[in-house]
Amino acid sequence: MRIAGLCGLFLVGLASLGPAHAADMPFLRGSQGLMPSEPVYFRWQGVYVGGQASYSSGKSDFSQGTGDLVSYMLRNTIEEAEMGVSSWTTLPSNNGMTGTGWGGFIGYNAQWDDAVLGLEFNYTRVGLKATAADSMGRYNLLSDSVYHLVDLTSTAGVDLTDIATLRLRGGWAASWFMPYAFIGVAAGRADVTRSATVAGYTSTVSPTDSGFTGWTPAYAETRSDNRSGAWGFGYSAGAGIDVALMANVFLRAEYEYVYFGDFQGMKVTVNTVRGGLGFKF
Template sequence: MRSLVVAVSVFGMVSAAQAADLSDLPILRGGLTEGLANSRVNWDGYYVGGQAGYGASDEKFSGSNQTMTAALLANTAIESAYGVSQWPLPFGKTTGKTSAFGAFAGYNSQWDDVVLGVEMSYMHGSFGGTASASMSRSFSTPISGFYHAVTSNAASSISISDVATIRGRAGYAMGSFLPYAFFGLALGKADTTRSVSVDDNYAATYAVAVSSCNSATPPFCATLSAAEGQHNRLIYGYSAGLGVDVNLYAGLFARFEYEYVRFATTVDTNINTVRAGLGYKF
């Protein structure tokens, strides 16, 4: 009887010890995700990585050709009387979508669970758009004895191939996860083109001025035009967004991020991208 009691006691102690050891496995303490969340990661230090994503750019061309039209019509009667360069040409807004790829590098400084840092991010893609607009008006008030029917035409385009951002980051470490927000300066390399033309039909009577133009007889026809292009132009803006870094093994981590960039140039351009990346912290 005593031997039976001793055997049962020993078996109970061994079972308890085995249960205690098994309870240390992450999968038995709530699964792998909980294990990642409970593990503590050191985010302090330098890091580099690569990234790829998908984005959309929105361009507002309204007003992009006003200064060019004003220069074209400087000291003309129709500009002085009718303010042609200020006409609200109906450009509207364009949207383009593209894939992109690039790299990032930065430095983190960690205090307990708070992580602050500075980072440079680069993406190469094909952002931008093209738009054109036209507006015609006729005027019943003559200038120096002539009535005018004026048409203003304009076209504009922007193509942004490279976007780099310099940002400050602030994050909060939650085990193997580092959610963060950022804000900073954005730089872009862009090609832009603009063209304008103004057609002025004029005659001694209003009815003739608004009729079809024929160079042989009134209404008389006058056309002024100009065009310009700028290549590899440096443009400026700002960047903001949210993301999360996930520690995978040792210094290796994955990244998931959303970024908003705005370039307030002659063409107001907004770029929204989502991207995934893989990095290594030294």
């Protein structure tokens, strides 16, 4: 009887403690289904504006910078027709264009999950200058049976002051970071100076003959063209990254290559690195 009574008391105590202990016991692994959460993307969509500072280096190709001036001065002459003086590569390239700049940008982003596509206008005020000066001379026996010597002296300069680009951007929203690449059209404004002097000489005797006594001056002419605010057009391409500091503020770092095909016969290329601060609405 004593044993039966103890067993009864044990069963009653176990029944009274069971619910409390059961509530505190952990679930076995795998006993509860996992509910995947929705992916979270930082919203880059919307209008944005910002300011920027930059450093640029450039190259000016002056090789055909004065060709039209020479062509005009030697129009309807035997020297131009048979010696092609206006096509001579008188001036070299100049790689010494460097300078800092400042500017701003405004654009709009459309976003689908982590894909971002946008259109942006970007402006930079710069001060990139380059100059070149050189001369060359050639002589030939032409169809009139006379030796003709032409001396050509040329100078040119470019002071690039403004660069504006309209870009199509494609980016990838990696949470608070958005790397992007872009292509676009470019317009630039520059002060351009050009000058060419052509001097012509003749001789009926070859300069290599013993009877040569010197060249007879035939003509000398100088023509200049100085323009303030000349426009050049081309294209741009580059890449960068936007980093969100908070919901409506982001930092930017980027690289851009710009090519201008014709500043009064001269070609200009610019490489620029920028840092900026933007605001998204």
